[in-house]
Amino acid sequence: xxxxxxxxxxxxxxxxxxxxxxxxxxxxxxxxxxxxxxxxxxxxxxxxxxxxxxxxxxxxxxxxxxxxxxxxxxxxxxxxxxxxxxxxxxxxxxxxxxxxxxxxxxxxxxxxxxxxxxxxxxxxxxxxxxxxxxxxxxxxxxxxxxxxxxxxxxxxxxxxxxxxxxxxxxxxxxxxxxxxxxxxxxxxxxxxxxxxxxxxxxxxxxxx
Amino acid sequence: xxxxxxxxxxxxxxxxxxxxxxxxxxxxxxxxxxxxxxxxxxxxxxxxxxxxxxxxxxxxxxxxxxxxxxxxxxxxxxxxxxxxxxxxxxxxxxxxxxxxxxxxxxxxxxxxxxxxxxxxxxxxxxxxxxxxxxxxxxxxxxxxxxxxxxxxxxx
Numbered sequence: 001x002x003x004x005x006x007x008x009x010x011x012x013x014x015x016x017x018x019x020x021x022x023x024x025x026x027x028x029x030x031x032x033x034x035x036x037x038x039x040x041x042x043x044x045x046x047x048x049x050x051x052x053x054x055x056x057x058x059x060x061x062x063x064x065x066x067x068x069x070x071x072x073x074x075x076x077x078x079x080x081x082x083x084x085x086x087x088x089x090x091x092x093x094x095x096x097x098x099x100x101x102x103x104x105x106x107x108x109x110x111x112x113x114x115x116x117x118x119x120x121x122x123x124x125x126x127x128x129x130x131x132x133x134x135x136x137x138x139x140x141x142x143x144x145x146x147x148x149x150x151x152x153x154x155x156x157x158x159x160x161x162x163x164x165x166x167x168x169x170x171x172x173x174x175x176x177x178x179x180x181x182x183x184x185x186x187x188x189x190x191x192x193x194x195x196x197x198x199x200x201x202x203x204x205x206x207x208x
Numbered sequence: 209x210x211x212x213x214x215x216x217x218x219x220x221x222x223x224x225x226x227x228x229x230x231x232x233x234x235x236x237x238x239x240x241x242x243x244x245x246x247x248x249x250x251x252x253x254x255x256x257x258x259x260x261x262x263x264x265x266x267x268x269x270x271x272x273x274x275x276x277x278x279x280x281x282x283x284x285x286x287x288x289x290x291x292x293x294x295x296x297x298x299x300x301x302x303x304x305x306x307x308x309x310x311x312x313x314x315x316x317x318x319x320x321x322x323x324x325x326x327x328x329x330x331x332x333x334x335x336x337x338x339x340x341x342x343x344x345x346x347x348x349x350x351x352x353x354x355x356x357x358x359x360x361x362x363x
Contacts, residue, residue: 088266089280089281089283089315090274091276091281091315110274117267118268121264121268143263143283143285150259151264
């Protein structure tokens with residue numbers, strides 16, 4: 001490492017916050033909690049929350065503090081916040097018809113999900129950076145992704161896009177990269193752990 | 209006698225085209241106006257779409273007003289300015305792409321079928337039979353996508 005690089009790294013370290021709060025955002029079922037669990041398990045040995053195939057499984061934001069990530073010769077102390085999935089519509093009938101809930105349970109689930117979306121939006125004021133999780137097997141131009149990208153850019157929040165679920169045959173991380181070329185896109189499988197080393201390097205680079 | 213068709217006595221869906229002038233006049237009442245119209249079952253075509261922060265406000269307020277019986281949320285297909293690729297100089301100057309055309313409708317009546325940076329295909333579901341798509345809106349952007357920005361992402 002040259003003298004200039006060492007100097008810059010030292011200066012950066014002086015002004016860096018002690019802990020960077022990173023929000024994990026995205027639409028429901030993109031794999032946010034699976035990613036949060038993967039990160040938390042990798043560095044603390046403990047998961048953060050329950051992941052499932054039912055949309056809006058995460059209906060309250062969950063935070064894990066003091067996750068120290070070491071990569072590319074550096075280490076940074078992160079608070080990781082797993083936020084509820086953001087949606088423009090929530091229909092309790094979907095939980096009845098697609099996931100076998102009874103009507104009362106589905107109504108409660110849907111009500112909590114709407115509150116979760118509001119909470120996730122509020123968290124945008126508190127985080128220092130965002131991991132925006134997209135399902136690489138789905139169309140990236142959904143309104144939630146586009147709205148989130150617009151808001152993250154307006155707030156000048158450092159953002160890394162996660163092209164998740166690349167273990168699926170139909171996944172296409174290149175489609176996400178082409179859709180949002182102004183942001184770093186890291187292809188991973190939060191489920192299998194593939195690509196996590198690249199993600200940790202990117203977190204150090206863009207958030208550290 | 210010729211029958212006069214009035215809103216509310218037919219099977220169709222009211223589609224209201226809202227001009228930029230009207231939206232500008234509404235100012236801070238814009239989101240309230242949109243939501244009130246949508247909750248009454250109308251589909252709005254906004255000549256000038258919402259800014260990213262207005263879109264987030266729309267989502268937040270929508271979530272607080274979902275009642276799970278008559279209103280389950282909004283469908284908002286639109287060309288968001290941020291998808292337009294700005295050149296390096298434009299971005300260095302801090303230029304924000306202007307909001308572009310947007311459709312907002314009740315989620316139980318309006319369904320986005322396909323969307324990319326230039327074309328949006330949405331369908332309006334009839335009240336009587338939501339399984340059959342009877343009306344279709346097809347909006348095609350006239351704006352050519354600009355070249356890729358100077359900076360590209362990396363892994």
